[in-house]
Amino acid sequence: MLNPISVAFKKAKQENRPALLTYTVAGDSSKKQSLNILKSISKNADILELGVPHNTPVADGSQIQTSAYRAIKNGIKVNDIFKIVKDFKKFDKDKPVILMGYYNMIFQYGENKFLNKCKLSGVNGLIVVDLPWPENKNFAKKCKKKSIYFIQLLSPTTTKIRLKKIIRDSHPMNYFISMLSTTGGKLKVSPNDILKNYAKIKKIDPKKEIVIGFGITEKTIGKLKSADGLVVGSAICKEISKSLKHRQNPVTNVSKLVKKLKSKIL
Amino acid sequence: MKLKKRIPVIDQGNKLGFWGGKFGGNFVPETLKKPIEDLEVLFNKLKKDKKFIRERDKYFKNWIGVPTRFIKLENLTKHVGGAQIWSKVVSDANGGAHKIYNATVHCLLAKRTGKKTICGDTGAGYAGKMLSMAAKKFGLKCKIFMGAKDIARQQPNVKAMKKNGAEVIPVYSGSQTLVDAVSECMRFWVANCDTTAMCVGSTVGPAVFVRICGWSTSQISRELKFQLIDEFGSIPKKLKLYNCVGGGSSSFGFWNEFMDYDKKQCEFIGVEAGGPAKSKKHAAPLTYGSKIGILHGAAQYVNQNSDGQIEETESISAGLDYPGISPLHCFLKDTKRARYTAASDEQALEAYKLVTRFEKLRPSLEPSHAFAVAISESKKLSKDTIVVVNSCGDAYKDRGILEKRLGKKYVKSN
Numbered sequence: 001m002l003n004p005i006s007v008a009f010k011k012a013k014q015e016n017r018p019a020l021l022t023y024t025v026a027g028d029s030s031k032k033q034s035l036n037i038l039k040s041i042s043k044n045a046d047i048l049e050l051g052v053p054h055n056t057p058v059a060d061g062s063q064i065q066t067s068a069y070r071a072i073k074n075g076i077k078v079n080d081i082f083k084i085v086k087d088f089k090k091f092d093k094d095k096p097v098i099l100m101g102y103y104n105m106i107f108q109y110g111e112n113k114f115l116n117k118c119k120l121s122g123v124n125g126l127i128v129v130d131l132p133w134p135e136n137k138n139f140a141k142k143c144k145k146k147s148i149y150f151i152q153l154l155s156p157t158t159t160k161i162r163l164k165k166i167i168r169d170s171h172p173m174n175y176f177i178s179m180l181s182t183t184g185g186k187l188k189v190s191p192n193d194i195l196k197n198y199a200k201i202k203k204i205d206p207k208k209e210i211v212i213g214f215g216i217t218e219k220t221i222g223k224l225k226s227a228d229g230l231v232v233g234s235a236i237c238k239e240i241s242k243s244l245k246h247r248q249n250p251v252t253n254v255s256k257l258v259k260k261l262k263s264k265i266l
Numbered sequence: 267m268k269l270k271k272r273i274p275v276i277d278q279g280n281k282l283g284f285w286g287g288k289f290g291g292n293f294v295p296e297t298l299k300k301p302i303e304d305l306e307v308l309f310n311k312l313k314k315d316k317k318f319i320r321e322r323d324k325y326f327k328n329w330i331g332v333p334t335r336f337i338k339l340e341n342l343t344k345h346v347g348g349a350q351i352w353s354k355v356v357s358d359a360n361g362g363a364h365k366i367y368n369a370t371v372h373c374l375l376a377k378r379t380g381k382k383t384i385c386g387d388t389g390a391g392y393a394g395k396m397l398s399m400a401a402k403k404f405g406l407k408c409k410i411f412m413g414a415k416d417i418a419r420q421q422p423n424v425k426a427m428k429k430n431g432a433e434v435i436p437v438y439s440g441s442q443t444l445v446d447a448v449s450e451c452m453r454f455w456v457a458n459c460d461t462t463a464m465c466v467g468s469t470v471g472p473a474v475f476v477r478i479c480g481w482s483t484s485q486i487s488r489e490l491k492f493q494l495i496d497e498f499g500s501i502p503k504k505l506k507l508y509n510c511v512g513g514g515s516s517s518f519g520f521w522n523e524f525m526d527y528d529k530k531q532c533e534f535i536g537v538e539a540g541g542p543a544k545s546k547k548h549a550a551p552l553t554y555g556s557k558i559g560i561l562h563g564a565a566q567y568v569n570q571n572s573d574g575q576i577e578e579t580e581s582i583s584a585g586l587d588y589p590g591i592s593p594l595h596c597f598l599k600d601t602k603r604a605r606y607t608a609a610s611d612e613q614a615l616e617a618y619k620l621v622t623r624f625e626k627l628r629p630s631l632e633p634s635h636a637f638a639v640a641i642s643e644s645k646k647l648s649k650d651t652i653v654v655v656n657s658c659g660d661a662y663k664d665r666g667i668l669e670k671r672l673g674k675k676y677v678k679s680n
Contacts, residue, residue: 055440055575056561058452059295065439078573103293104560108574130293130560135282157300157459180297181457 004096005124005149006172008046009209009228017265018225019046021211022258023100023233025067026050026084027076029244033251034071037240038088040255042095044262048088049127049231052081052101059129061184063234066241078109082121089122098125098151111139115146125149127175133166144171151175154201154210156189164204173209175231176201178216184234187215191223198227218257222264232261269601271526275518275594276477283473284565286600290593292472294563298452301459306474308375313481322374326485329403330366334358334486336493336654341624342641349506349647351640352654353627354490356516361396362660363630364516367482369396369465373404375478376463383407385458386465387451389416389444389512390585390632391423392659393467398432408432409462411451415442416584422663441578444512444588448562468513469592472563476593483519486656491523494652503531504651508640509658510632511536511606512549512585514592516658521604529603535643536595537636539579539586540608547580550608551591552599561590567599582611582667583631585659609638615671617641618661622676630659631667 012019022045027034038048053068053076060068085097099118106114106128118126126143128136133152140150149171154163156179167174176198179189194212202210212224213231224230239257243250267286270278279285283292292302312318326332335355343351356364369386376384384406388394394410401408410427414436417424427434435454440446448466455464466475469483494501507524509517517536524532538550548554551567559568561576569577569589581587598604609617614631617638621627629637633656640655647653661668665677 056445056449058449058562059297059456061453069439072575102560104570104574104576106574107560108557108570108572129295130563132292132294132296132299135292153296155295155297155299157297159300162299177297180460182453185457 003124003147003149003172004094005047005098007094008096012046012229018227019211019229020044020262020265021047021049021229021231022236023049023051023231024236025053025064025071026081027053027071027074028067028237028240029070029250030074031076031080031084035084035087036251037254038084039091040251041258042092044258047096047098047229049098049100049233050081050085052078052099052105054102054105057102059182061182061234063184063237063241067237078105082117085123086121093122096124097122098127099123100127101129103128103131111142115142115148118148119146123148125151125173127151127153129153133169137169140169140171149173153177156180156197163201167204167208170208173211176210176212178212178214181214183214185215187220191220194224195226218260218264221261225265230265267597267600269525269603275522275525275597276480279473285593285597288558289566289596290473290476290564292563293560293565294472295456297456298459298472302472302474304379305375308378309474309478312375312378322371325370325374326367330360330370331358332485333489333493336490336497339625339627342621345624346641346644348649349644349651349653350649351644352652353657354486354520354654355627356486356656356658357629357660361392361399362662363392363396364483364486364519364658365392365396365467366399367485367519368467368479368515369393369400371478371482372397372463372465373400373406376406377404379463381461381463383409383462384465385409385411385451385454385462387444387447387467388412389447389467389587390583390630390659391416391420391427391663392585394432394434395423395426397465398427398430401432402430409454410434411437411447411454413437413441413443413447416444416447419667420584420663421666443579444584445576445579452562468515469518469594470513470562470564470590476564479515480518480522480594483515484522486516486519487521487523490520490654501527501532502652504648505532506535506651506653507532507656508535508537508636508653509656510586510636511538511552511591511595512588512632514595516656518592518594520656525603534598534604535639536604536606537639538606538608539581539583539635540610541580542582543610543612545580547578548608549579549581549587549589551589552595552606553608564593566590566593566596582614583635585632586635607639609635613638618668619672619676627657628661629657630661631664632659633657
């Protein structure tokens with residue numbers, strides 16, 4: 001059976017558009033709200049990334065940090081995250097879910113146990129921010145055995161030789177970091193330059209799906225729509241924070257935002 | 267797990283940068299892989315380059331002012347009535363602490379890369395102060411990340427940084443201490459690694475930073491070895507080296523040159539921050555058996571909960587207030603080369619009182635932890651045992667805390 005992540009890319013391609021990937025932090029603002037947000041955005045998003053909150057996130061900007069600290073403060077544990085995914089999959093079993101987080105959380109849980117739980121709850125892919133190639137080789141193999149995509153990160157600083165090696169070892173989906181930044185930074189490179197870098201990566205193995213993330217907002221998403229997929233994270237986390245501040249319902253506001261994002265890439 | 271002889275400990279890691287196969291490594295975002303690799307190549311080349319070593323030694327001698335003193339604490343020894351208590355007064359170094367060695371080396375490396383800015387983290391403010399001094403000396407722009415709580419409690423060092431032209435960036439996330447400052451500094455580097463060099467303030471972080479820092483602070487033990495031979499004719503038969511351990515840069519540097527001696531002859535004692543006596547929180551992952559985990563790019567023993575969230579620490583000493591510990595010390599602990607214990611806030615304060623009462627020496631709160639254990643153990647040791655405590659920082663920065671906890675008379679003569 002094809003991984004639902006690949007199915008999602010296929011479907012988007014048939015509709016002649018990039019796949020829309022959303023990122024929200026598990027447990028933000030609460031376990032229940034976080035599940036409700038996933039449910040409400042699933043009709044417009046193609047792939048759902050769910051952040052595993054960590055309290056020393058070395059690659060996240062302030063928006064995602066705020067979400068993560070909020071979720072931790074509200075008591076989210078790794079097991080709750082699996083429960084959120086499982087409950088979500090009861091609602092929409094074919095929608096792919098990717099967990100994104102830092103390696104210590106997996107390491108403490110135990111790699112094998114973590115992957116078993118992923119499998120049982122319906123996780124389709126993993127992004128581990130601080131487990132780069134080649135350090136991730138073993139873990140990526142374990143993921144493959146469970147038919148879970150281990151998604152490699154590629155950056156503007158990744159050398160050409162390294163790109164080739166990473167892509168050679170990679171699973172069907174990879175993630176290109178648009179610029180030198182933590183998550184949620186202002187786009188400091190022109191979309192054209194990002195697409196140029198993207199094209200270079202794509203050429204190495206055109207069969208591999210490459211999504212672009214970091215700095216993508218309502219304003220910039222339309223200019224990048226020739227990519228296989230686009231990830232929006234901080235903008236959504238910001239929307240949640242804003243909603244809470246104004247005592248509005250984050251579920252409705254995030255749902256509206258994702259709908260708008262989708263409309264820009266059609 | 268085995269410690270090899272005749273190979274510097276900083277070079278005993280495997281290809282992926284793991285000591286003992288499991289401590290250290292490079293758990294970093296992809297963006298940092300290239301800058302870290304570049305720094306590794308540069309450092310590996312320069313540490314064998316005689317010209318570079320001469321340049322380093324020139325600045326160490328003429329600017330930092332090495333060697334720092336090695337003195338006998340006669341009155342304290344008499345009062346304690348056991349082993350001979352000596353001190354290596356590393357706080358003599360320019361700026362008042364050992365952090366100057368690492369800061370100087372990082373600036374020398376940054377100059378070679380052509381980068382115009384250097385960023386760094388700081389807890390007690392010494393790493394930041396020294397980096398700001400070195401950056402000024404070598405014409406680099408300097409950005410220092412410091413927890414908001416530490417900014418409030420270590421004002422003298424903050425003022426010094428600003429005076430040296432550094433931008434001090436307060437970090438409000440998490441516990442607002444060193445752990446958050448290091449995270450924020452790494453984030454800044456992720457976003458600016460094309461134009462900016464990073465200096466990690468201790469023997470922590472991705473493997474190359476652990477190595478550079480350990481290589482730099484080893485100056486302390488290089489001097490001490492000569493000074494011991496000068497004083498005693500040879501390395502004493504019973505030698506005990508006490509040092510506080512936060513990230514672990516001063517202790518590693520204090521011990522490095524003695525690594526190959528049998529531990530029966532030359533014992534290393536690392537003293538972690540046990541925190542307030544009444545609190546459950548501490549900054550002593552080795553003493554209290556914390557589990558191995560990943561923090562700031564390296565696998566190490568670290569205070570964390572069962573989920574893997576890093577736990578908040580508590581210590582009177584900002585410089586030791588860190589939930590993790592250098593991979594080098596994890597390695598020295600598991601190979602049983604060094605012994606680790608902890609002193610509480612109160613014990614450190616008592617030791618500070620005792621040392622300043624008997625000697626013309628004002629160890630900051632960090633080395634006061636080491637003095638606490640050294641003094642208590644010295645009582646039971648024979649008179650031919652040589653106890654050396656690294657007084658790696660000066661108490662000037664702690665005057666606010668000392669005044670509050672001990673009263674005015676303990677800070678008057680500062």
